[in-house]
Every structure is written in structure tokens, then in C-alpha cells.
Amino acid sequence: MSAPGEAGAATSRLPILFIMMTVMIDSMGIGLILPVLPDLILELNGGTLAAAAIWGGILSTSFAVMQFLCGPLLGTLSDRYGRRPVLLVSVGVMALDYLVMALAGTIWLLLGARVVAGVTAATQSTATAFLADISAPHEKAARFGLVGASFGLGFVLGPLLGGLLGEMGTRAPFYAAAALAALNLALGWLVLPETVTDATRRAFRWRAANPLGAVRHLGRLDGVRVLLAVYFLYQLAFYVYPATWAYFTQARFGWDPGLIGVSLAVFGISMAGVQGVLIRPAQRRLGEPRMVQLGLSLCIAAFVTLAALTDGRVALALIPAAALGAVVAPSLQSLMSRATPGDEQGALQGVLTSVNAVAVILAPLVMTGTFAAFTHPAAPVYLPGAAFLLSAALVALALGLFLRRGPASG
Template sequence: MRLHVVFLLATVTLNAMGIGLILPVIPDLIRDVTGQPLSQAALIGGVLSTVFATMQFLFAPFMGRLSDAYGRRPVLLGTLAIMVLDYAVLALANTLWMLVVARMIGGFASSTQSTASAAIADLSEPGHRARGFGLISAAFGLGFVLGPVLGGLLAELGTRAPFWAAGGLCGAGVLLGLMSFPETHAAANRRPVTWRGSNPFGAFRALNRLPGLTRSLIVYFLYNVAFGTYPAIWSFFAQAQFAWSPAMVGLSLGIFGISFAVVQGGLMGLILRALGERGTAAMGLAVSAVGFAALGVVSNGTLVLFFAPIAALGATYAPAQQALLSQRLGPDEQGALQGVLTSTVAVAMMVAPALMSQVFAHFTAPERINPLPGAPFLLAMLLVLAACVLFVWPRRAPVVA
């Protein structure tokens, strides 16, 4: 594999690691900085996660347009350098506002998957781009697995150790890019940045051109809010319910990530052939509801790890639903559909941390006699059950004049 492709994949992996790296240590980091109990730390964690997701939502289209105007190389190298600064701020933070600023910087700087994908498209022949995009997705998945595991293991050396290590990796990525990554976007093909192209809400304008999708998008949104409970609450839940260390939290998140990769990469085709797309989507919703219900009441830390395959099977809903929606539209509307779906997920990832952290804080407050750390997962179960009802409810047949 050529060195500049390795740089692209490493950049995507590092960005994905940044999302998961903080998860095992975020409860201890917040309590270390603020001195608040776990329930209040969860509220602050929800704010930080929402800030991060909001910055990604706002700036992902802008990053793509910026690379169209000024080239892929300065955007990728610049954002990696910014990530070095971000991790340094997290490692040194001793006030809440420093954590908020760091998460804002991280959300902005990690919005470069679209730029890496554009660089892969620049380097590939039109008929051979699918393999490159597949490598980008695989690199993102690898980072999402490695981030929590690395964060949990390094946390044994101290709450701030994962951030120093991540900053060093990003610094090494900058050096690799300076030595090996050429500009892939020809000057003749560049175009200026425009507000219309950089507007993150632009995808929702496509709803006017995609009639009849409202119910499906509501189901998709409810599912993704429920699914967002995992990254939003898992670290706090694991501490409150099982008294797990950051290393164990990271290991558990790694097991979940590997389970998702096995299902999405190996079993998805078999399930689709057996149940079809609609059956697979329905199964994903039903299994998700069962998994959330179990997590809401489980008290055995070892047993909870066996729910990872159940959670992974629940994740089959999203790709099956995407396939169902794509079949209802012509080839000229596929891009608009993907834009709407991506924006729907982004908004759900902004809502989930704020909502679920409030629920967790309420049900684990120090004054509660019988705390219920699994309450966010029970709420997630209710959201998925509502999505199930909407998904299977018969559609009104069109009136024929």
C-alpha cells in the first residue's frame, strides 16, 4: 500500500480514536476537574458530548468545501495539528470551560472524514473508488474499536495519560503527512467556498423532493437517539452499576465494537438473504428493544458482556432501512437521500447525550434510596418500541381517482 494512502487511513483512524478515547476516562476526568458526584458528572459529560457532536454536524460540510477550495493536504495536515493542541488542552485542563473548549476544538478538527474520502476519490480511477471508500470505512471502524481500549488501558497510568498518547500519535501523523502526502486535488478543479455548499442544514431541504419518507425518517431518528445511549452513558453506567475501572470500560467498549464489525462485515449478508431487507430491519428493532431492556435491569458485570452480540444484531436495522429507502427513490435522488440520513443521524447524536445524561443524573442522584443506573437504557427501549410500532403500522393506501 502506498505511503500517502497509509497517511489517509491513519488520519481517519486517529479521528475515530479521538471519539472513543475519552469515553473510558470521562467520568474520572470530569470529577477530577469539577469535584462533582457521578450523577452530576454525567450531566456535564452529556453537555460535552453534545458540544462535540454539534461541532461535527456544523463543520463537516464546511471541511469538505474547504478542501475543494484550498486542497486536501492543508486541511488534513492542519486538522491533525489542531488535534495535537486539543489533546494537550484535555491533558492540562483544570476547569470546566477548558473541557468545553477542548471538545469544541475536537469536534471541529475531527470533521475530516469527507476530506479523506475526497482524497481517496482523487487518487482512484472512477471505476475503482469503492475499494478506497471501503478502506476509509474500515479505518474509521478500527479507530472506533481501538480508541476506547487504548483509553482504558492508558488510564491505568493516570487520567490524563490517554490524551498525551493521542497527541503524540497525531503529531506523528503530521510528520508522516509532511513527508509522504502530496496534494491530490488539482488547482484547475478547485472552487471557492460558498454558504450554500457549507450549510449543514441544506440536506433537510431535500425532504421537499423526497415525498412519503416522513414516517421512515422518524423511525430512523428514534432508533439513532436510542442507539446513542451507548456512547453517551456507558462509562457512567458501568461505574455506577458495576464499579468498573476505566480499563474494564474500555475493554467492554472494544468488545462491543468488534461485535458490530463481525455482524456488519460477516453476518449482514446472511441475515439479509434469510429475512430480506424489511425483515432484517424489523428484527434489528426488536432485538434492540430486548437488548436495551436487559441492560436496564442487569446487575452482573460479567453477564452484560454477553449482550454485545445482541446489541450488534440490533445494529442491522440501519443498513437495512437505508436499502429500503433507496429502493423507493430513483438514481437521481440517492445523493439527497444519503444527505438527509446523515444529517438525521447527526441530529440524533446531538439529542442523545443531552437527554440520556439528564435521565441518568435523575435516577442516580445521591439522595435516591434506590438508584437505577440503567434508566437511560429503559428509555431507549421505549423509543425503539415506538419506532417498531411506526415501522410495522400499515401504510395508508393511495386514493385512486
């Protein structure tokens, strides 16, 4: 399948716009429904708010688990059948799935729709592989940064739009998400070229399409195994922000929900600026290895500082500086992409999607558990910032692994 007017389209901005929109809608889809989810679950299932919270956790976990399972599958399918059909089918299914959620009359139908949503959200692997296909080696970090910037914008816009649309009813955010996905599908149909050629097409293999098999296979490539470990430790540590920020800032600074929301928006915008704008000149000046070292060092400093702070005004002012650590992920992606053959770019990005999904699954449990252990009445030491100290230790381990990597790692 090829796109209309394919000649020269791979280097145009419209395909990149489609990729950014796809990632942003994936990210928005997570936050868009959060403001209405408690009321929607009560509407469908009745019961108490506590019971609704349990169902909310089940819905979130099922979404992340499907991302983990299906990231390598979609990436490997795109290595075999092409980026275009995998992306367009996934975006189309996403639009239909949001429509099903808008019309769901039972909690079980909503759960099934969230499972499907987790599969379609795994397209980030294929979207990133598309950018790897059309980018020269020196462009990859900046292009991967656009993916992170799009995710950051979706992180900011999702809850904001969800809250506004939720005033119109619990189903309104789902209709809006379905419309956005349908419009993005139309854009992709018109502008997205196929970037997988006969020279880079790879036979479909199940061992590369499941997360564990894909990790084992790519881990055999020089340097990739260490970089995957560094990537996982970094992602697990970085998710301390969404996992504990609301609890930490209330306990330490007494912030109300409005200020917490503003601070998260500032963080999301700062991340988007770092990954969408700052990373390109930084890559030219420093190169990916130094960017990883600098970003990990900045993360350690930010985590330790936040754990020790007692003034909320200082914490708010430090948020843009803390977001500078966001240079790490696209830089690591670029290093791994360079070390991976052209016919396995989709598989690599699928593995990274799964690794990230594992971090999403574990981080809330690990980080909130650490917060609870040091803030409950019987805690030996009252330390609301304990989770940030744990994150600092994880990043320090990641930095040590990165510094000891072999020369083939970049």
C-alpha cells in the same frame, strides 16, 4: 492538489487505511483524555471535583456542538475543493490542537482547544464521502462499516491508552494524540488521492453548509428524509449504552469499575467485528433494506432483554449479540448514498455527522434523566433498565417509519 503516485491509488488499501486511522484517532481523541480530565481540570482551575465535573460537561458539549455545526460545512467544502485538502488540513490542525491542549495553562485555553477539536473531528463526513467516491454501489455498506469499525476500535483503545499514559502525567495523552495525528498526516500526504473530479465538483453554497439548510435540501431527495429520521432515532436509542451503561450495571448487577470497563471493551470490539467483518457477507446475502429491518429488530430485542435482566453474567454474555444491531448505521448510510447525486456525497455525510452529533448531545440528557427518574428513592417504580425500554420504543418507531418508506428509499 493531488497525491504523489496517484495512478491506481484510489483502489489501493493505503488510502482506506488512512481513512480508517483518521476516524479511529477522532474516536480515540474523545476517550483518550477522559481518564485524566478530572485531574487536569483541577490542575488548571482548582476547586472541587463537583466543579470539575461541570467543566467536564462543558468541554464535552462544546465538542459535540462543533461537530454538529461543522459536519455539513466540511462535507460541502470537500464537494467543492476536494476530499484531499480538507482531510489533510483537518488532520494537521488536529495534531497542532492536541499539542495546544498538552501545553494549555488555563481552563479557557483548554475549552478553546476542545472547540477546535470538535471542528476537526467533523472530518468523518469527508472521510465517509471519500469512501463513497471510490466504492461501487454494492460495496458502500461494507466500506461504511469500516468507518464504524474504526470508531469502535477508537472507542476501546482511547480510554485504555489514556489510562495507561495518564500514569505518566495529565499531559501525556495529549502528546500521544498529537503524535498519532502527525503520523497519520504524513501517511495521508503520501497516499491519499483526490477523488472529486470536474464532473462531480459542486459550487459552494451556504445553504448546504449549515446543518438545518443541508437537512432541508437533502430532505427533498426521494426517500432521504425518512431515512434521516430513521437514522436519528436509531442513533439516539443506541447511545443508551455509553450514556447509562456504567450506572445501569452498577445499580442492577453491582458491577465495579473494572468489570464495567471490560464490558464496554467487549462491546466496542464486538461492534468493530460486526461492522468491519460481518457486514460484507450479510450485505451480499440480505441487501441493505433487510439488514436495516433485521438490525432494528435485534436492537429492540436486546433493549427489552437488558431492561428485564437481573443476572449480570447473562448480560455480559449477551453483549456480542446486542452489538449485532450495529449493522443498521452503515446500511442506512449506503441507502442514502445511493439516493444522493455524486456531487453531493460530502454534503450528505456532513448532514449525517450533524445528526449523529445531535444524538450525542441529547442522549446523555434523555437517557440518564430516564434512569434517574426510575431509580431515585421516591421513584414510583424501581426500574434501572427504564432507559433501555425508552430506547426500544424509539427503535420501534424507527422500524415503523422504515417499513412505511416509499419505494425510492431502497
